[in-house]
Amino acid sequence: MVRGASVGQEPPAAESAAATRLTFVVNDRPVSVQAHPARPLLDFLRDELDLTGAKLACDRRAECWACAVLVDGRVVAACVTPLAQVAGKRVTTIEGLGSPDALHPLQAAFVDAGAVQCGFCTPGMILAAKALLDQKSEPTRAEVAHAMRKHLCRCTGYVKIVDAVLLGAAALRGEEIGGGLAARAVGPAPGPRPAAVEGPVSVTTAVGRPVRSRDGVLRATGRHRFGGDLRRAGMLHAKILRSPHPHAEILGIDVSAARALPGVFAVLTAADIPGKNSAGFMGEDQPVLCADKVRYVGDPVAVVAATSEAVAEQALARIRVEYRPLEPLFNPFDALRPGAPRIHSGGNLFATRGLVRGNPAQGFREADVIVEQCYTTPYQEHAYLEPEAGLAYLDEEGRLTIATGTQNPHDDQRVVAALLGLPLDRVRIVNTESGGGFGGKVDTSVQGVLGLLVHRLGRPVRLAYTRAESFLATTKRHPFYLHYRMGATADGRLTALEAEIVVDKGAYASTGWSVIFRGVIHGTGPYEIPHVRVHCRGVYTNQSIGGALMGFGATQVAFAVESQLDLLAERLGLDPLDFRLRNAFRPGSTTATGQRLEGGVHIRECLEAVRPHYIRALVEARHARSLASQGHLRRGVGLACGWFGIGVSGFRHPGRRADAAAELTPEGRVRIYTGCAEMGQGSNTALAQIAAEAFGLPYEAVELVTGDTAQVPDAGATVASRGTYFSGHAVLQACERLRERLASRAGRLLEEDPGQVICEAGAFRSRLDPGQRVPLRELAAICRAEGIGLRAEGSLTSRVTDLDEETSQGIPYETYNYDTQLAEVEVNTETGDIRVLRLTAAFDAGRTIHPVKIAGQYEGGMTFGLGYALREGFEPGRTFSFTDYRLTRMDQMPEIVLINLDRPDPAGPFGAKGVGNLPANATAPAIAAAVRHATGVHLTAVPFTPDSLRRALVQI
Template sequence: MRQVGIEVPKVDVLEKALGEAKYGADLPTGELLFLKVLRSPKPHAKIVRIEMDEALRVPGVEKIFIAKDIPGKNLVGTITKDQPILASDRVRYIGDPVALVVANGEEFAEQATKKLRVIYEDLPAVFQPEEALQPYAPLIHDKGNLLLEFHVIKGDSPRGFKEADVIVEETYTTTWVDHAYLEPDAGISYLDEQGRITVVCPTQNVHYDQKEVASVLSLPLDQVRIIQSVTGGGFGGRLDITVQCLLALAVFHLKRPVKIIYSREEVFQITSKRHPLKIRYKSGAKRDGTLSAVEVDILGDTGAYASYGSTVAIRSAVHATGPYQVPNVKVRSRMVYTNNSWSGAMRGFGVPQMAFAHESQMDLLAQALNMDPIEIRLKNCLRVGSETATGQTLMASVGIGETLNKVKEWRERGFFSKNNPKRPFIKKGIGIGSMWYGVGNTGIANPSTAQVEVDPNGEIRLFTGVADIGQGSDTILLQIASETIGVSLKDFRLIRADTAITTDAGATSASRQTYISGNAILNAIKNLKEVAIGEASQLLSIDEKDLFYEEGKVKSRTCLTTSIPIKEIAKRCGRVIRGEGYFDPETTRLDPETGQGAPYATYAFATHLAEVEVDLETGKVRVNRMVASHDVGKAIHPKNVMGQIMGGVAMGTGFALMEEFIPGKTTSFVNYLIPTSKDVPEVIPIVVEEKEPTGPFGAKGVGEPALIPSAPAILNAIADAIGERIYHLPANLERVLEAIHKSKQR
């Protein structure tokens, strides 16, 4: 191996380090009109009328668009299309877009926005999922407030509980979390040389954006072009439509280039959030620690719109057991509309919330059984041949046990520090968090496509629709291609994430691109090799079956000295030779009644071990260290995998201790705290490689798994330190101190 498994420089690193990368807001300004959105200050109201005369009189204002100016379908959404681009008759949350001002300059656009008058008639609003399910609750959408109810049922859970020697039952809650990507949403739109409406902006999925823009404008797909700009983070927040449709709407009507930049406050107010989940969790285990049953009830708040609500409801149910064998499982998962900010995809699709619950339960069981937290996990963890809660038998690459063993080694080496008698008010604790994560979308087709071509001039081009959002797919996909073709990475040109010249690779989400698009590229190269052998057969007058491909050349099986490099083949043919690839992971649809099926082709596994110190007098928690052990199948780029793990730990620390978005209150980074460099623990990343036979070079994925075990490990470490457990995230000063007081009262 020359390119895979080594640390090549990331292909985008220099451009970014030099500040040359053009993010959304950096895109050319020139003669652009500027857009500004007027948003709803009300959580639920009818729009009686919009008075725009005064706003139109602001100098520099070109046009003000409202819902009736949308030529096509004024509803978007990744699964359920229920979210208007501009609210037509009513607003459903604080931040709903109502009007779009187009002006010659940002300040005029902003002035005009302030002069717009919207007459609202308040509607009763509902903010609690439980209340939203009541029969007389105000309806947020006509079809009712329950977006989805999903079940996973296996075995006989009442019998499982009868067999249990200990049962623990608790309720866990989590809150809204923002992606807090560094780059505010922004973009430009114009008519390209072919007259297509072209949008350039940060995104995680250009082909999805293209479909939505075309639908909103009622245009054929080929009249819309989306190009991904350099993207400063995504974490799921850029899977939904942000600025695309607004930009395209203005160009559709005005035929002039336009630009929009969201303020940080807008980004906080109107992009999706992590779903708050309320999880009632009952677990039973036998005296030896073997899990006999779990029953889980999940209630989620999707806010005003569906977005990925159903995905989260299903994925959280499927992952509810954690990475353990449980013979008897009963899960109910419901996702509910409210007038809160809308929830969507956020690194993990509900699994981080579930991991907080199932890992707390594992520690509670260990405590009740007087078992070591690692041993109880090792006893129950999935293995090759195990059957999951959805009845899927795992055939290979089940590294959970190995990730546990690795952190156990660190613990037994006495790596963690002891309490300092001179600081009696600081108590240390350690805690374990494990997780599993199905790579790719849940039980549905989610294919990727790719092309590789060799030019007569010797250039090798890799075409992919994959959006690199900073996670490193550009580099990883090139490594895979370079290794497989047997040609240096430097000879490649990457053409990516532009709907006019690349084909659909699906979303950069669900930790799927290395596995799925990596495989699509492998298939494209397989096809390219066949084409190359065919051409070589002609050129060399050797039968195809006597030729094979190796290290960048087509070689003869019979004559060791006869070979022709792939670049030479293209040159001598005088045309581009090309391979096409497609890959869709093998999954089965989940049964709608029981949730049984094989929803993912492969799973990633991980375990984190946290050391925390808790200030017993203030409730302040510091995370000192995190040993983070991840089964990624195969690290295509080990440093990049470690980078993902470190970023995940940072985000997980925020999820555990401080991040909390309060709709209508949180405005920006002033009151939404994420960990600073001083809050992030020392991270010891450990890469476990239980190769996935169907993965490219054995690889699976690490994007979301990196974050998931951190918060449970931290919360378990806090419980270890103070002798009392926290059931609500984040474990902020107040909650920790309250728990400390509770533990003292016992």
């Protein structure tokens, strides 16, 4: 007998200590409590005082500082601060600093500067900034980064956070900052700084303005409730038993001892599932609880509900599972060998995809230079600061309701309903808006087992993953093994590309189909290549599940194709920028799938926008080399391009459609209903801006209802940069239809042709006689009395085509976004350390909806790419913490310079097309090119660690 593994935390040592009377002050209110002196302050604040602005994100290891509070003005990590240490002192949490109606200047600055994305780290960041500014009223950017270096953020890339601290510092010094509080330039860093955020927008043009996000205010004040912040009277706590084996048969599970433990209400296994025991966004091969086999370390085997997490952990320890270990397959090549054990009954080959255009053999005959190389890319962890968490209960109508952060509420609803054998309308998913997603919350996590427990028990149940559990049990970026061969003529024209790609799928399907598909389609880069053959195999292994992660598929192949272009340029004696420019797409180009690109094709403009920075960087690198020719520091410059097709991909899947609705309220406001999932990317704000623009209303006159499957239409998964483009189109269409209906009735009231009636300042008025107007509130009452509908639906069904199974010819995406990134590095040839000095990027994401938010999203994506390139190393079953997994911190950031082309795309809503999945793709190859320029080493494996670079330097 071998029991399963639980991935949790030991109960705090406080539980065994003697309670004592402690008194202190929290947010100016005296607290006197009989408590264990060693109890963590964080637990007391959250569980006893319901102050949930401070977050638990790192398993009480003080690795992330999302739990930060002030104690007598000094910032501390509340997760490791015992109550005894605050006795007689003053504690300030984010809730005590300001409120949504009375923001502290730092809270206002964080919202206005775009420093609040998902908001999970924001309370701790703001309090750390306050502690700094209380000591130093006018810090430099470097001083801010150093003082806040312990605080992790996965969304922003830190640039906007430093901006916000400096903006808040100026406000606290009493300096005038625009429109009421407006921005003088703060700090010397080049690139777009935060525009002055205007007060309530009182004109009808909302798109393109840095309006203040309403959800940002809630996050900056600690009032937003994430899944792990939710509580209900009488709720139970759940814990999951997970497999310690990568590959094994389950011979038996004995839960009797666990069920007998006082405080345990349920211990469930696969045998207790009444419906379909499977999940998976694009292939339902993943059991919610494993019945007869486990396929990776972390596979769920049983779930417990008990009166506390501590009791639930004790129950897990009493479950006995009998396993028969099977041979594990840890890489796709072992999994493909003849006679290898089958991970799934259908075999270990998950999927294949090919792309063929022209005659590659002919293309290589035409080439004067051919380069061939193998590349590898690794796992990458999403590392969103909010671990998976949720609360399930029966709502007032008796519906099973699951409140959690998700990118895919309606698909979650379908999975849970099928699991329990319930009608779809008896399951309700409420998206609490994630503390980061990046693709990792498109698959179900807590939803299935929470639904199972509440369906069985009829009472509320809470489940929150530990950080270790999140590392162990959730999806990652797929590792790719790539063999590339490319040819070009002497004058720099690409003639042919062949690529053989093998993808480590991990244990289950997840979004693997789309990752493989996208890797094949994007495998040429944004370049015209007449002869192409790409073949890709996705292979099951007994490793962590490969899923969706920012750029999924496009990120991996970008490293290979851009590195090949640098080899070709060197062999041909051509400048890398000019070589790319010679082959880059332009309007009228045809992609390798045969798609003709008409409008919105601006990769060439991206290259040209970067050119002056590239020339300056080359001059500076040559000068640095002349000054330090005998030293160990080498300067290098490199560039790379990226592209990303908007949408899930061109094959049959619900991702082709998004729905929305618009409604005129009795108060004369427009209310938007959308399933688009906010996770920090700013979709709530952008969709409200689109609605305001479409209706001719001020931004503040638009309300949003999001994420509740009982109220909103299905928008599909918020993934693959679908939010602005797909849901934006759906919202735009709904608003236009409602506006036209109302304009028709207003025209009759005004005795005016409906075509001459416009909406402005809360009323419909005559275009010819502005004095003739009917307020929206009055119009709503009239329409309601006459039975005229005050709600309209909108949708977008993507106009992509199903691609040929063998050649992938067709239209996989409606439109694409593009970028060029320039990296400037300094390499220490003794230690192998790579220091990125500056990243410059020019990007085409269509027309800008919100200039501050799009810049912040791009900076955050580049930081993903920076960590991917240099330091993020995930090992399945061995990486459990932010000490093991090294995220980029604030004081490790290079200077970032952004150039937003802001060119409307004819296909997008108001010309927009989204940006979220683009910026991580070109960063690693640009850095690799810069290292090659500095040292002569051609890097072929991500990440570029000091050890790997030192080994490579020895070989040249």
